[in-house]
Amino acid sequence: MKIDFLEVSAYRIPVKKPVATSFGVMRDRPAVFVKLVADDGSFGWGEIFANWPAAGAEHRARLLVMDIADILFEIDGETPESFWQELDAKTRIRAVQCGEIGPFDQVIAGLDTAINDIAARKAGLPMAKYLNGENARRSVPVYASGIAAYAADEEVARARAEGIRNFKLKVGFDTDSDLATLGRISTGLLEGERLFTDANQAWDVTQAADFLAKAEAFGLGWIEEPIPARSKLEDWKILASKTEIPIAAGENMVGDTVFDEAIASGVFSYLQPDVAKWGGISRCYATARKTLDAGRIYCPHFLGGGIGLIASAHLLAATGGDGLLEVDINPNQLRDAFLDGEMVNGEWQLPETPGLGIEQLPEEISEFQTLTLSRTRN
Numbered sequence: 001m002k003i004d005f006l007e008v009s010a011y012r013i014p015v016k017k018p019v020a021t022s023f024g025v026m027r028d029r030p031a032v033f034v035k036l037v038a039d040d041g042s043f044g045w046g047e048i049f050a051n052w053p054a055a056g057a058e059h060r061a062r063l064l065v066m067d068i069a070d071i072l073f074e075i076d077g078e079t080p081e082s083f084w085q086e087l088d089a090k091t092r093i094r095a096v097q098c099g100e101i102g103p104f105d106q107v108i109a110g111l112d113t114a115i116n117d118i119a120a121r122k123a124g125l126p127m128a129k130y131l132n133g134e135n136a137r138r139s140v141p142v143y144a145s146g147i148a149a150y151a152a153d154e155e156v157a158r159a160r161a162e163g164i165r166n167f168k169l170k171v172g173f174d175t176d177s178d179l180a181t182l183g184r185i186s187t188g189l190l191e192g193e194r195l196f197t198d199a200n201q202a203w204d205v206t207q208a209a210d211f212l213a214k215a216e217a218f219g220l221g222w223i224e225e226p227i228p229a230r231s232k233l234e235d236w237k238i239l240a241s242k243t244e245i246p247i248a249a250g251e252n253m254v255g256d257t258v259f260d261e262a263i264a265s266g267v268f269s270y271l272q273p274d275v276a277k278w279g280g281i282s283r284c285y286a287t288a289r290k291t292l293d294a295g296r297i298y299c300p301h302f303l304g305g306g307i308g309l310i311a312s313a314h315l316l317a318a319t320g321g322d323g324l325l326e327v328d329i330n331p332n333q334l335r336d337a338f339l340d341g342e343m344v345n346g347e348w349q350l351p352e353t354p355g356l357g358i359e360q361l362p363e364e365i366s367e368f369q370t371l372t373l374s375r376t377r378n
Helices: 055-073 080-098 102-122 127-135 149-159 174-185 205-218 234-239 256-265 280-293 306-317 363-368
Strands: 003-021 024-038 043-048 138-149 166-170 194-198 247-249 325-328 347-349 371-374
Touching: 003 055, 003 363, 024 055, 024 102, 043 102, 043 306, 055 080, 055 102, 055 371, 080 102, 080 280, 102 127, 102 280, 102 306, 102 363, 127 234, 127 280, 127 306, 138 149, 138 194, 138 306, 149 166, 149 174, 174 194, 174 205, 174 247, 194 306, 205 234, 234 247, 256 280, 280 306, 306 325
Parallel strands: 138 166, 138 325, 166 194
Antiparallel strands: 003 024, 003 371, 024 043, 138 347
16 A cells, blocks of 8 residues: 555644643644555544643644655555655655654654545454454543642542543642642542642652652552653652552653563553654554553553543553553544544444544634645655
């Protein structure tokens, strides 16, 4: 199979309430969606990570069309995996030369998802079943993420009203305030509900250990990225030895070797690769299977538009295990416009439509388009 045509579109939606993390604030919601058309006329959709930096969405779109497209068009692949391998190998020097390994990985991840979508459509199977046959689940449990500490009471109540029983609060701002919020929310949990936290790389090992020692009384399900993602594995081991709270990470891990080492270390109870940041469906699914084989839990990370969220749901459904699907609680029309009642009583229902089930981009997001570029194979 060869790719004959690609189209990539960048979008931005202003938000009334900025989304704050310990390292920065998102003042709009961006997304980059890519469509590929193969030489037999079949097509597929993917999503490319674009949350950071602020100018990331348009940059990724241009990077694909002006730099990576020529390499993509040269490949005659037998499988989605073979496309990913060639794209990864043939862009490495370019990515290193310009110091933009992340953006290259993110574009290739979106392309891989689109190529897998083509393959699943041609097989006439939903993505989850294309990956794992009848072993794939029909639904997966979700957790509400992106919950700001200052609005936690309101947002937890809103998520609970939608049937969600798992909640993740952002911490890493003010320690005393964060701990007070966690204490208050944890005491108000209902039977069967769980509370998680995400520090977004806010602390060093000493600071993280101090915070976690004070937070252990709250019965947290995990602490996500308490220290910088690229900290030495020894630092992660030191932190893990100082707390009983499970550690989660993976959204900022890149490469099979890095994930293999993380899984083998035993430090991380939860591994969270992001389908739009590295590996696409091909490598994220392989990583998810390794995670389960090692007795760990796979939870796909995702905070973007509708295509990546749907792909993440299929990945989790195909993988199985005790993982949860991350669903951002904050409003985002670039996500919600793709959805049609998938979430029922805290479970994400997967349809039986082939591939990711996306035929075209929703008309209602067109007004937020900032850039559309296309290329055709010569």
